[in-house]
Amino acid sequence: MKAIVFPQPGEWILEDRPIPRIGPDDLLLKVHACGVCGTDLHIFHGEHFVRFPVIPGHEYAGEVVELGENVKHIAVGDHAAVDPNITCGVCRYCRRGQIHLCEDLTALGVNMDGGFAEFSLVPAKQAYKLPSGLPLEQAALVEPLACGVHGIDLAGISIGDDVVIIGAGPIGLIVMQLARLAGAGRLLVSEPHEPRRRLALELGADAAIDPLNQDVKEEVLKATGIGAGVVIECVGSVRTAEQAVELARRGGTILLFGVTSPGLEAAVKPYDIFLRELTIRGSFINPFTHARAVSLLAGGRVKVDKLISHRLRLDEFGQALSLAGTPEAAKILIEPGG
Ligand SMILES: [Zn+2]
Ligand SMILES: [Zn+2]
The missing domain is CATH 3.90.180.10 (Medium-chain alcohol dehydrogenases, catalytic domain)
Known part of the structure; x- marks a missing residue:
């Protein structure tokens, strides 16, 4: 073979x-x-x-x-x-x-x-x-979808929570659809490439922000008033991981879903995490989520x-x-x- x-x-x-x-x-x-x-x-x-x-x-x-x-x-x-x-x-x-x-x-x-x-x-x-x-x-x-299902389980989206997805590559667009199913209120996507922003809107985003020409934090604040309840980083870069922390509201959750190269370091302010009571979580692979991924795909719930x-x-x-x-x-x- x-x-x-x-x-x-x-x-x-x-x-x-x-x-x-x-x-x-x-x-x-x-x-x-x-x-x-x-x-x-x-x-x-x-x-x-x-x-x-x-x-x-x-x-x-x-x-x-x-x-x-x-x-x-x-x-x-x-x-x-x-x-x-x-x-x-x-x-x-x-x-x-x-x-x-x-x-x-x-x-x-x-x-x-x-x-x-x-x-x-x-x-x-x-x-x-x-x-x-x-x-x-x-x-x-099914495999990336199963990983997304695990991530959404960890993100703990409450119904009506505003959610920001950073990055509208295939993973970002899968996670975005799952966030909608999990009850996201306003669903915002930040993505520099226009065709991907268009696809994000087609697949259910309420707004797609262009980080090269718009101030992402300002746009998120404009849409949500206080910042996002859940921010999901789907790029895997240090810059977007740091940005994710800035976009969360007080009490918000930041889910690091994108994979960076091992060894890279990002800057966080411990005082900021303390004062705003932030939760920063990682999401790794797909424990016991494959069956649900098959069912979501077969039922047409995720496109x-x-x-x-x-x-x-x-x-x-x-x-x-x-x-x-x-x-x-x-x-x-x-x-x-x-
Ligand atoms: Zn993979
Ligand atoms: Zn073992």
């Missing part, structure tokens, strides 16, 4: 690999589509807990073509989305129910082979059967079709890498059969 391999930091190759042989608790997935994610760029550069060489790709869906003898919850021919994050089940965090904080976390596409390949060996418990009628390309976005900007073949992976994170690109899908 053809697969993208990262042999070492900063390098990728298209390789011919044998089709993986599954064990009794695995399944073999014929990958239909696998999304390129900002995290893939961190993995490419050797950041994050990557192990080289690896077949990257952790946002994928496809058809089950082979099944281990112990697997009962899914059948050959079913469509499935993959939860790439594999937890050990026995560490101190897993046994407290905080499985995503697992001390022995492994992940398909990070330190185990993932979805940028024609086939993928998936431990069967990581596969979620998809309802018929849900296009497999959209199902590739992802307009977030897909490119469909590329495996041999066009170089193009995907250079497009990722640019304003022309939203979600880029690699379709191995395409």
Whole structure:
């Protein structure tokens, strides 16, 4: 089978690999589509807990073509989305129910082979059967959606709370739709690129602020009077993380959802956090949220079709890498059969 391999930091190759042989608790997935994610760029550069060489790709869906003898919850021919994050089940965090904080976390596409390949060996418990009628390309976005569901759980939006989303890339636009479903009052988006602002408005934002030509804090104050109850940072930069703190009202929550490079530091004023009684939270991956993500997508509650900007073949992976994170690109899908 053809697969993208990262042999070492900063390098990728298209390789011919044998089709993986599954064990009794695995399944073999014929990958239909696998999304390129900002995290893939961190993995490419050797950041994050990557192990080289690896077949990257952790946002994928496809058809089950082979099944281990112990697997009962899914059948050959079913469509499935993959939860790439594999937890050990026995560490101190897993046994407290905080499985995503697992001390022995492994992940398909990070330190185990993932979805940028024609086939993928998936431990069967990581596969979620998809309802018929849900296009497999959209199902590739179940993973980022599941991460968004966890973030919204942590954001603690009270019905009617004003919410600001910083960044209207694919993740920002998913989180924005979830914030609306969670009861956001005014829903404001800050995004420098006009086509993304337009899409944000189409998908339910009340206003889209241009941070290059408008004063974001002033606009948020104008719309809310006191600042946002919840600010969700979906860019992953120091500047926007610092800005998120400024946009919150007293008693507000700042959710850091975007992934910055490890080692970067942002400035916060402890006195400000004290006086305004702010909550600053991180949100990491997707514990127990995949089933809800499948249901939201299948029910049409979250729209992802307009977030897909490119469909590329495996041999066009170089193009995907250079497009990722640019304003022309939203979600880029690699379709191995395409
Ligand atoms: Zn991702
Ligand atoms: Zn564990």
